[in-house]
Amino acid sequence: MKQRLIKCLPLAAALLIAGNVQAQESTSMSSGTQMPLTTWSIGVNGGVLTPISPLGGKNDFSNWKSNFGYGLYIKKQFTPYFSLRLDGVRGKLSGDNSKPFISGLTPASAVNRFETDLTYSGSLNAVINLFNIDMFKKEDNVQLYASAGAGLAGYQVKTAPTAGGTLVDYAGGKTISELIIPIGLGAKFRVSDKINLDLGWTVNYVDGDNLDGVYREGNDKYSYGYAGLEFALGTGKQKAWHNPVALTYDEALAARQTANALKGELDATKAENARLRTDMNDILKDTDGDGVADKLDKCPDTPAGTVVDGSGCPLKVPVAVIQEKVIITEADRKVVADAIKNLEFDLGKSTIRSKSYGTLNRVAALLIQKNFSLKLAGHTDNTGSNALNMRLSKDRAEAIRSYLVSQGANASRIEATGYGEEQPISSNKSAAGRQNNRRVEFTLF
Structure with missing residues (x-):
C-alpha cells in the first residue's frame, strides 16, 4: 500500500501543476456577461509541530514539546465547495519524560527523550468548504473548511536513555517512511481578491510506531497548527468564494x-x-x-x-x-x-x-x-x-x-x-x- 502511494503522490503533483496552465474559468452573470474565476492557488504557512493528538490515542512521553514547522501547498478548486490540495510540511518533533503523565503515573521507559527531524511530509487532501452558502451574498469574507487525505512522511529519529544523555540515531541514520492520514480543520479570511489569510490545524495519524523511537504497539501521531497566506493564480475572482446560489437568485x-x-x-x-x-x-x-x-x-x-x-x-x-x-x-x-x-x-x-x-x-x-x-x-x-x-x-x-x-x-x-x-x-x-x-x-x- 505504501509503495503504491509513493508512486501516486508524484503523479498527482504533476497533474495538479500541469493543470495550472488553465488557471481560471468563467461564469455567467445575470447581465449576460462572463465573469472570470480563478481556480488555482498556492499557499505558504508556518506554525507549531507537536508529537501528540488531543483526538485520542496514547502518548509515549509525558512531556511533549512544541517546535517550529513550515509548509506550502498548491490547490485546485473544482467547485465553490470542493478542492484538492497537495500539502508539504517540514519541521522537528521532540519530547521527554521530565515530568509525570497527566494521570499521575511516572514514566517507565528505556528512552527518556527524543528528537525527530521531519524530513518531508507530503499528502493529497480533499478540502470541503463548510459554510459558504448564503442566498443573498455573492461572496463571503470568512470561510470554514475541513480536510482529509493521505500521504507519506519521511523522518529520522534520535533518542537518549537519560535527560542529559547523548542523542543516538534510532534507525542507524536511515530515513523512515510511513503512510500518514491527515485530518484537519481551518478558517480562511478574504484579505483581497487575490490573497487569503489561512488558519488551520491538522492531526496526522502515522501508520507505524517509530515516530518517537518508542515501540508500544500503537500508532503514533503528530499535530500541526499553522497560520499562512494563500495566493490566487490567474485573473478574476476566486472560485472558492464564488456563490452560484446568490447569482441564481439575482x-x-x-x-x-x-x-x-x-x-x-x-x-x-x-x-x-x-x-x-x-x-x-x-x-x-x-x-x-x-x-x-x-x-x-x-x-x-x-x-x-x-x-x-x-x-x-x-x-x-x-x-x-x-x-x-x-x-x-x-x-x-x-x-x-x-x-x-x-x-x-x-x-x-x-x-x-x-x-x-x-x-x-x-x-x-x-x-x-x-x-x-x-x-x-x-x-x-x-x-x-x-x-x-x-x-x-x-x-x-x-x-x-x-x-x-x-x-x-x-x-x-x-x-x-x-x-x-x-x-x-x-x-x-x-x-x-x-x-x-x-x-x-x-x-x-
Missing part, C-alpha cells in the same frame, strides 16, 4: 423585473390600441350613410340614397351622366406617385402626418378637375396579429379617403380597401422589406 429577480416591465409595456400598448380604435371610430362614423364622415358632414341627416357632394349635402342640380373615355396622363400618374412617396402615418396609427397634406391636396384637386375615380389599397408587413394588421390597413386607407373628401373630392368615386399583410411586395425577413410592405397604393381609373 438572475431570478432580474427575470422577474424584466417580465414585469414587459407586462407593463404590453398593458400600455393595449390601452393605446383601444384609444386609437375609439378615435378612429369617431373619425369614420357616418350616421346617415352617405359616405361622408360625421365630422366632415355639413348635412348630417341626408335621407338614404341621396346623392351628396364632398361636404355631405344633396346635389342641387342632378349631374348628367356622361360616358366619356377616361385618359390618364403621365403627369396625372406623377401626382399620384408623389403622394404615395410622401405619405407618412404616425407609428402604428392611421393618423396622417402633416407633411403628407401637400401632395394629397394635389391628388384631391386632380380628382375634382378630371372627375377620376380612385382606389386606395392599404397594406402592412407581418408584424403583429393578422386581425390587427387587417384593421390598421383598412383604417389607413379610410383615413386617406376621408381627407381627400374633406378637400372636395367626390366620396362616391373613392374606394378604400384594406388587405393587411396578405399582399406583400417584398420579403418580411428584412427591415427594408417590411418598410416596402407598409404602404397605401393609389390606383386611378
Whole structure:
C-alpha cells in the first residue's frame, strides 16, 4: 500500500501543476456577461509541530514539546465547495519524560527523550468548504473548511536513555517512511481578491510506531497548527468564494423585473390600441350613410340614397351622366406617385402626418378637375396579429379617403380597401422589406 502511494503522490503533483496552465474559468452573470474565476492557488504557512493528538490515542512521553514547522501547498478548486490540495510540511518533533503523565503515573521507559527531524511530509487532501452558502451574498469574507487525505512522511529519529544523555540515531541514520492520514480543520479570511489569510490545524495519524523511537504497539501521531497566506493564480475572482446560489437568485429577480416591465409595456400598448380604435371610430362614423364622415358632414341627416357632394349635402342640380373615355396622363400618374412617396402615418396609427397634406391636396384637386375615380389599397408587413394588421390597413386607407373628401373630392368615386399583410411586395425577413410592405397604393381609373 505504501509503495503504491509513493508512486501516486508524484503523479498527482504533476497533474495538479500541469493543470495550472488553465488557471481560471468563467461564469455567467445575470447581465449576460462572463465573469472570470480563478481556480488555482498556492499557499505558504508556518506554525507549531507537536508529537501528540488531543483526538485520542496514547502518548509515549509525558512531556511533549512544541517546535517550529513550515509548509506550502498548491490547490485546485473544482467547485465553490470542493478542492484538492497537495500539502508539504517540514519541521522537528521532540519530547521527554521530565515530568509525570497527566494521570499521575511516572514514566517507565528505556528512552527518556527524543528528537525527530521531519524530513518531508507530503499528502493529497480533499478540502470541503463548510459554510459558504448564503442566498443573498455573492461572496463571503470568512470561510470554514475541513480536510482529509493521505500521504507519506519521511523522518529520522534520535533518542537518549537519560535527560542529559547523548542523542543516538534510532534507525542507524536511515530515513523512515510511513503512510500518514491527515485530518484537519481551518478558517480562511478574504484579505483581497487575490490573497487569503489561512488558519488551520491538522492531526496526522502515522501508520507505524517509530515516530518517537518508542515501540508500544500503537500508532503514533503528530499535530500541526499553522497560520499562512494563500495566493490566487490567474485573473478574476476566486472560485472558492464564488456563490452560484446568490447569482441564481439575482438572475431570478432580474427575470422577474424584466417580465414585469414587459407586462407593463404590453398593458400600455393595449390601452393605446383601444384609444386609437375609439378615435378612429369617431373619425369614420357616418350616421346617415352617405359616405361622408360625421365630422366632415355639413348635412348630417341626408335621407338614404341621396346623392351628396364632398361636404355631405344633396346635389342641387342632378349631374348628367356622361360616358366619356377616361385618359390618364403621365403627369396625372406623377401626382399620384408623389403622394404615395410622401405619405407618412404616425407609428402604428392611421393618423396622417402633416407633411403628407401637400401632395394629397394635389391628388384631391386632380380628382375634382378630371372627375377620376380612385382606389386606395392599404397594406402592412407581418408584424403583429393578422386581425390587427387587417384593421390598421383598412383604417389607413379610410383615413386617406376621408381627407381627400374633406378637400372636395367626390366620396362616391373613392374606394378604400384594406388587405393587411396578405399582399406583400417584398420579403418580411428584412427591415427594408417590411418598410416596402407598409404602404397605401393609389390606383386611378
